[in-house]
Amino acid sequence: MKISVELSLYPLDDDFLTIIKDIVKRLNDDQRIECITNTMSTQIFGEFDSVMAVVNNIVKYSFETYGKQVFIAKFLNSDVAPSRQ
Numbered sequence: 001m002k003i004s005v006e007l008s009l010y011p012l013d014d015d016f017l018t019i020i021k022d023i024v025k026r027l028n029d030d031q032r033i034e035c036i037t038n039t040m041s042t043q044i045f046g047e048f049d050s051v052m053a054v055v056n057n058i059v060k061y062s063f064e065t066y067g068k069q070v071f072i073a074k075f076l077n078s079d080v081a082p083s084r085q
Contacts, residue, residue: 003047003052006071008041008071019066027054034081059071
């Protein structure tokens with residue numbers, strides 16, 4: 001099953017841009033998924049198991065590395081990546 005996830009990250013740290021850039025880079029470097037990043041969020045597209053593994057790993061990494069922050073996620077049970085439309 002294909003899914004789409006929209007993630008927004010709000011680090012509770014003065015150096016928030018560095019944290020966001022690290023997380024976005026890690027998401028974009030993962031070959032299991034397709035990512036599109038804009039000023040408000042990063043959208044992730046792909047197979048359910050791959051996308052969920054990436055989301056799980058990035059949230060865990062981010063919490064362990066950078067401490068307190070807020071992640072907001074929206075899930076859609078369809079792949080709506082513009083490149084595949």
